[in-house]
Amino acid sequence: MGTVRTVLGGRGLLESPRWHGDRLYVSDWSSGEVLAVDLAGRPEVVARVASLPLCTAWDPDDRLVLVDSPAGRLLRREPDGTLARHAELGRPGWNDIVIDGRGNAYVNRVGFDMMSGAEFRPGSVALVGRDGAVRDVADDIAFPNGMAVTADNATLIVADSYRNELVAFDMADDGALSGRRVWAGLGDAAPDGICVDAEGAVWYADVPHQRCVRVAEGGRVIRTVEVDRGCFACVLGGPGGTTLFITAATWRGVPEMVPAGTGRLLAVEVDVPGAGWP
Template sequence: MSELRTWVTDLGLVESPRWHDGRLYFSDWTAHEVIALGADGAHEVVARVDSLPLCSAFGPDGRLVIVDAARGLLLRLEADGSLVTHADLTGLARGWNDIVIDGRGNIYVDRVGFDMLAGEAFALGSVVHVAPDGSARQVADGIAFPNGMAVTQDNSTLIVADSYGNKLMGYDIEADGGLSNGRVWADLGDGAPDGICVDAEDAVWYADVPNRRCVRVREGGEIVQTIGLDRGAFACELGGDDRSTLFITAAEWRGMPEMVPPGTGRVLSAQVAVPGAGWP
């Protein structure tokens, strides 16, 4: 079993870990904060957005793009710490969740088709593509509960975690950023994938809240490695100098409506053999 290191404790619902320029960025959804964690363990709040969910991703230009799900906007964090509107999604739908930006600047944002916090009836979700000029369009649909997303290192495949469908979906990325050839990339059995990342062998690590674990799986569903936790794993990201550190955002999950008790959120890590690649 991989030895776990604890980096930060006493957080809320922690999500969306992203490695960039020597630091791990993640969100505390309970506090509505985006936080940067350094290799020395010091951390600071870099943005505050009153939104839940609160996910983010770095673009090829090194700027952080944040999903303001509450207002249906993509916000860009500028060098002076200000937030400006990068794209407006209000004309498309609502229920925005996770985001990934590939190496060419294509932005993908997924959305859940119903508001579970409000007790709405189940409806299928979708994925939207946002072009570098800010224009947005739906490029995939029919996903039970779209959650974490990742893009392979060659920019050819978008992988979407379907938490309710217990599977990872794969899509070919077209030249214009559109998606085609939607298929089951991996059937996960009882796995409930949340946040995901890819490695240099194009395997996927997925975080699993109800099963309290992170799992490495290959295309087709072969499970390669499992890291067990004492609380729900919400997302994971490969970072560190050699990208061989698997960072995990984890917290106790109590279900609706309490979700996560305050103070149970943590940032953990484990060393792995295969380094990260692709995006995030």
């Protein structure tokens, strides 16, 4: 079993870890910053967007795409560091994003405003096609959170935090979804950010249980990594793809959420490398 180490500390609500090139990209929702962090823990601010949530993905053209949730749009980071409009989503409230190997972007949306105490409504997933067109492709996901695409571009997996399950869909070449099914029931776990590995297992982060868990299809638990604070998301990366990066922080619930300075980027070595997206 690997030892969990701290790569970066003293941050706010860290989310959306993405390994790209030789660095880990992560969003600090508290400060509205996207950071690129090297393996020595040295951070560089690469984008600033006043958005909560603030999730990211890399497209096949090596461009960083960011979710500007309040404005209901996707932004694209240009080579000179400026942010350009990538797509109009048309309404606020967006959460996570994953872009598959074809360039199709899946963005999910929570159906109600948690901060205002609004009446609960289930969420949905929208597809932003390569032509920029936006259309809904899945609905009735109680609280859509992390998403991942398998390495063969065949399956989209979505974490439904409120129903305590991972939901899977078959993916067509044009991005359409079909064949909805429960990929894994997770008992009382509340899955947040997820990633897929080369054996087809999924790692999910669990805030209330302060852990990341690797599960097989059907829900069999293969490995658990426990930490001392809520785990919000995880991704596999590093030189061999076998470092599990975890974003974690002390969770106080709505509206306080995360006390300043408790956010950490953690890392632990695992046996199976990452695959697919993110």
